[in-house]
Amino acid sequence: MNSKLTETEAPARPGEPAGMIRKAGRHVSQNEGLIFEKSAPGKRGMELPPLDVPACNPAAALGADFVRDGIEGFPEVSEIEVIRHFTRLSTWNYAIDLGMYPLGSCTMKYNPRVNEYVARLDGLATEHPQQSAGLSQGCLRIIHDLKECLLAITGMDAATLQPVAGAQGELAGLLMIRAYLESRGNPRKKVLIPDSAHGTNPASVVIAGYEVRNIRSNDRGQIDTDHLREFATEDVAALMVTNPSTLGVFEERIHEIAGILHERGALLYMDGANMNALAGIARPGDFGVDVMHLNLHKTFSTPHGGGGPGAGPVMVKKILEPFLPVPVVVRTDDGRFALDANRPRSIGRVRAYCGNFGVLLRALAYILAYGPGIRQATEDAVLNANYIRNGIEDAYDLPYKLPSMHEVVFSDSRQKRHGVNTMDIAKRLIDYGFHPYTTAFPLIVPGALMIEPTESESKEECDLFIAAMRSIAAEAESNPEIVKTAPHSTRVGRLDEVAAARKPILRWRPSDEDRRPETSAVGLSKGPRP
Amino acid sequence: MNSKLTETEAPARPGEPAGMIRKAGRHVSQNEGLIFEKSAPGKRGMELPPLDVPACNPAAALGADFVRDGIEGFPEVSEIEVIRHFTRLSTWNYAIDLGMYPLGSCTMKYNPRVNEYVARLDGLATEHPQQSAGLSQGCLRIIHDLKECLLAITGMDAATLQPVAGAQGELAGLLMIRAYLESRGNPRKKVLIPDSAHGTNPASVVIAGYEVRNIRSNDRGQIDTDHLREFATEDVAALMVTNPSTLGVFEERIHEIAGILHERGALLYMDGANMNALAGIARPGDFGVDVMHLNLHKTFSTPHGGGGPGAGPVMVKKILEPFLPVPVVVRTDDGRFALDANRPRSIGRVRAYCGNFGVLLRALAYILAYGPGIRQATEDAVLNANYIRNGIEDAYDLPYKLPSMHEVVFSDSRQKRHGVNTMDIAKRLIDYGFHPYTTAFPLIVPGALMIEPTESESKEECDLFIAAMRSIAAEAESNPEIVKTAPHSTRVGRLDEVAAARKPILRWRPSDEDRRPETSAVGLSKGPRP
Amino acid sequence: MRYLPKSPAEREQMLQAVGARSVDELFRSIPETFRLRAPLPLPGPLSEAEIIQYFQARAAENSRGFVSFLGAGVYSHLRSVVTDSLVQRGEFLTSYTPYQAEISQGTLTAIFEFQTLMCQLTAQEVANASMYDGSTALTEAALMANRITGKSRVLVARSVHPEYREVLRTYAKHTGIEVEEIAYQPSGELDRAALNQTRLSGAAALIVQSPNFFGVLEDVPALAEAAHASGALLVAGIAEPVSLGIVRPPAEADIVAIEGQAFGVPPSYGGPYVGVIATREKFVRQMPGRLAGQSADDQGRRGFVLTLATREQHIRREKATSNICTNEALYALVTTIHLCLLGKEGLREMALQNLSKARFALAELEKIPGVRRAFSGRFFNEFALEFPRSVKLINAALLREKIAGPFVLGRHYPELTKRGLVCVTETMPRAEIERFANALRRILETPL
């Protein structure tokens, strides 16, 4: 491993040749066991104010056989141990706050700190979803104001902010399409999905009770309209298109596509996960979209938090408004806000309460910060993607050549010749101080490198990324081994995912201690000396 | 460098021999230039609400020659760049939140998070020191409540919470001694200080207008009372004793020492920086101390924040009360609080306003959390120190054998034989995942290793420390080179302090860019390709 | 703009580098007709200070100054500032789903701990990395039961959270799942009589909640036995998991669907919360959602990875066990930190305080003429009361006392307009309970 280390270490030194690792070095990092391995009877991390009423006897109150005793193996640790445990763990993560996170399709942009601040205000974080509308005017106003902003940005007519993720937005949107078609006599059977679509699209279609029919893209990565004409039969309910597509290219014939569907009584659903390429520039409502969802945790900067939470508002055209999920926030004549749950044609609820209010609130804070200037963010995002494309185009294969919007998708075909694939290149990027791009998606590009810098990256960071990608391309030829065995700079090397899936260990068990590979302090508690 | 690396890398592996590095590994770490190197005209990190009054012309308002133009070289960066810059920088620091920080005499203990929370409350952080007492009852009550707690812990009669650090407390205390002696006719000339004292003691003595006379400790590290009798002449104003001493041992004859001084009309000043060994166990007021200061940023857990802030309250016996700095917080008959600045015999002010209120507040929060249970913290602190002493006593030379209290001081004499000194051992500890102990202090121990774990360390962390110290002792014999060239796991190696002092570079200048050794992104902005 | 790290000059340089004369050129693939000319009609731009002002104004329009006895699925419990200060570390807050394990070990290790804690709490064998919330977790549990048993009818107790049942119906409707409701009995428990074999046989699952929406504990072992007797699974929903600190875990259930909000997550007007599904090892491959598993690198160092991904949409697409992708990871972390702080003793103590305070409150309220307990079943920290007049009227009067009164059961149970749900957790001071009782007495003494 040292020879490789030398490679990754060396670049931190002065006078290095161009294309070596400039952005990252290595630094001492704390080991840490699992919290359960730090537990000892009697330690406490949180104490409660004394009980100010008579204590009751649980067995008497519930009946002996309804009472449980202490939870075996449950942690017993002190406050400082919890602080250290999670602080140490956190240092093993990469994050937007540390550098570029160019995951294609994920729009990892800066998460403004003020949004975290306002989300925690007393009077917002503290509000109970079951309290009366009269006591919730502030919350309802926030939901209403955000809805107005999103309608302006998308050019649609009505919206629900209840779905808590893009996938749930897809489901809600499809159910509205179904309800609409049903109301016109026939729900139809199929939903068309391009082969470049995200996995949640087909998965949502099934829950909405439709069959998935994949339609292929043409050699330019665009929807093949002839092909579409042929597939868009009478039993097709809708086409789910991602625009810009997951190739990062705009569907130039989107309006014609909408026409084809509408002629046949089908609707056009747009997956708006890539709205970061359009906000302030073009409105889906203008180019024929009937239903779409937004990912507030992408375009509108709410933090991903290691996988969630999100919010997936659905925007619709007038014809679909009657079918919105309940409740709907309405403004009464006296200017006050209310929740309308009495909507007979609604598809029903997709989630309890009003959705991820805390996420909606952050998205509104983000939009208010930009106002109409949100266009500038979009321009910078597209500029960054094109700058990176231009910077590495001669080093990587670009299967689809149409103009890039907010992201660009390369293929590893040139590196494959040296036995280096997209995953290897991605892992090697870690040594260069970057989070990898999205690998192996979209499926229509074999060995895809899907790169989305977002507007949050400076020219400096883009230049470093370009240099890193070029250097790795060079390594793939001169020293493929170092790429194939990357990363070399992390506290653990590539982990065996196959073994993990073959014999899944999905939880800690006391016995695990003994067979823990990495020594942790527990091994020591016996004391340092024999 | 690789052979060393192998040493430091290896231990992260399974099946390692005892005494190898268990606690730390290495992980990728972001490089980062200076903020000035990221500046570009027109970037903004903070925006202001629009001006809601007519804008005035500065030249007209101030006169042209009183106006300055833009500050040359001042940074222009965006919010996300600031977040990343300081987040990256922070990852280069070690901290209590990451692990044991056994700096002797510094009492690096856990800094409770709730203290940070309450210090920021609207109504506390927002209060203006010039507002009337009527509008400051909450703040005054906090100062008063803390004073009462500190008097209970120290067994003294009166106190000032104005000094903002231990050193300032020392000065205030010495000035009160002087004022008291002056009031009795003769301020006297000298202050006695043991050779084991902290550097601030003599430095403060000089500002108080006294001469320093050092008195030596006996071979047990205690004040030599015969020697003291001989030195405590009529022109001696006071003895400044640190108890427990900086050797971590209690001055067993402290009461006799007080007697000797009092007989001669001199006073006993106690440096209370080591109060973490006594809180809840013994009260200086009981064993003859006339004046003492506390370091709230040590014993009472307020965060050191990379060097400050602190607070150094001074506790005195009745006879010294008239001389307290102004203003003094008093409780009026109606139970309300006021500031009394009209005290003719006061030594005056040592700092504007009421001192570091934000630090005082945190210290009170800390004390309230423990209540009388603070004794348990003291017991654990002393237990940890003795446990570590016991764990490495056979590997390092212990010059003074008296029972240890909260800290223990070894010497590097055994390792010196192999050319390894206390600084080398300290640097090597970094590779083992620890912050070094205090080196080369106290001065009476040549090549001192001054170790203070505090009560915040678990048995697990103490065991890892013991194992690390034992392993380094072994390395000092088997492989002294690896110790002398440590640390090997940090992003920069040992820095040349001599060169830094010979030609001091104390600020960034535009021209520096060119001669910056470590490449940073700026080197890249020219673009990645030739 | 402060969020954008580019100077005008840098934009120019970059445009030149890509060979574009103007930024508009970058959007040339969007048909001219669809390109906006006018700026969007959006409020702003606002400085940070103005954003704070806007939200402080909104906060002042809500329930500040009111004391609330609402539970009904969302519970106010003590939270430590430690949790919030840790989850706000950028390394946790601003990272993505840990697909790249080598630089996501922080998140992955925490998820593994979360899964373990959830198993310990529920006495189940495996738990996932989180679902959206309790309502979708319960719904996905039903779909999961359907996949496991191949049967399409599910029985759900009417005492399950009404909004959870609405979500279940929405999802069930077009997946060919038939939802049948089972009545409750006077005790507030599920009506065992209504649960005859004929209804059970052929059912994929019996779905209950405990404590149920009325705050009443269901007899999980007995219900499991009944369900299993006719080949149905028992799905147990838990909306108030603090109860697990003192109440027997649903070990006999086949699938447990949890709403984790009570473990340190603020009410935040309905979300984000954190759902979880826990179940038996043998059902793991039918589970929705992500799973973290233990593995090792080529040098045997322990590490964690996302595993069994072949269940998920990004691999299986229309054949996936669910369409969930983004989940509630950050709140799973909140829950994990909160439970580590609380620990074994702390969780039990908190549960005991809830048990005690709820009983104290019930005793105080039952002293009021005309007020009596509505259901006789066992309860944890929430109970229903029967009032001499409609709860709506009572609440209107309570508002004047700055009290957000009982949850109006009539909203979802037409037959229960005079019944209201009262929740009392450890955060409710005795004095406020007494103030509530006195206010209620006064209100009921004044004739309509």
Add this chain to the structure above:
Amino acid sequence: MRYLPKSPAEREQMLQAVGARSVDELFRSIPETFRLRAPLPLPGPLSEAEIIQYFQARAAENSRGFVSFLGAGVYSHLRSVVTDSLVQRGEFLTSYTPYQAEISQGTLTAIFEFQTLMCQLTAQEVANASMYDGSTALTEAALMANRITGKSRVLVARSVHPEYREVLRTYAKHTGIEVEEIAYQPSGELDRAALNQTRLSGAAALIVQSPNFFGVLEDVPALAEAAHASGALLVAGIAEPVSLGIVRPPAEADIVAIEGQAFGVPPSYGGPYVGVIATREKFVRQMPGRLAGQSADDQGRRGFVLTLATREQHIRREKATSNICTNEALYALVTTIHLCLLGKEGLREMALQNLSKARFALAELEKIPGVRRAFSGRFFNEFALEFPRSVKLINAALLREKIAGPFVLGRHYPELTKRGLVCVTETMPRAEIERFANALRRILETPL
């Protein structure tokens, strides 16, 4: 106890390891008679929730709900939440003085940036890593001037912050430094007439503040010339450094002593704040406090270290340039982050807003019969007014309007009982200025 990471069993094991039968044995070196038997009479122990309650109760006893026009050395300016979220990272908050450079590069790099920013702001050549605050920085500047010149008399303007002068006297008293005060003239500036050569000659330094305590700018270049002419140094104090965004820096001063609070540090009832001393390169070895300097490791990698430590107490003991050890590092970091966010344009804009708002306020207030400006000199964001009656009385009346009125100059200047200081920063909304003016008018219209 939640802060202590030991179980009872672990304590036992450790006691055994050290061969102690009981914990008391560890304290055997403390004479029996001095060992406490009874527990200390302290309040507590309190849980986290109770601690928060205690401090919230205290917060409610202060000035919440009042609008304040107080400056007088402490200034309310906009702060970004970004600053606070960064300084709360444990790596900054819970680290010690960076003596061990290899694992303190974060702190050291930030200090180096702080020193640079302070030099840029003051147009001086070197700045230190921080002093306690403005009052001690100014005092240490005087002691420093004394060391540099070998002269023992310092002249200090009466228009310097009164509490700063008090601190100066306390420190000067026994270090053999004689402090002489120089009067102010009607303009509020230092009285140049009183500053004749005889007084200046033999003086170590002339000490002024600009803007001074009356909010008036001093003519630093002219004063420097006068001081230098008779071999004295000019020490310039700056208590409102936001002025440096628009006002000419004190380039001609030999030592500049700053109070940095205005750069993002909350008022916090008096501290912690952050002082700084900036000066000429040639005086650096006489400077008090820590200094960070650039260096490199054996591979030429840039790094920073604490340097020139031979000035400091831990090396030089009684011969040190000061007794300062712990400083205000965390607030130097706050200031650094705040200034990086504000940046070149932001700082200038903020200064301009202060300039404009103060002038708007003055105009509004001068419209009130009997109210006139007290000093004619140039001012930044603070000015003194002359009232027809004592400021004390006026403030008493303003309190009823929820306004914390002008600072009572009479407190420190017996001759100025009818004068009050008004400060208006960018944080003061126009509406509040107008409310203040109207309230004041009403008050003065009602006869005593």
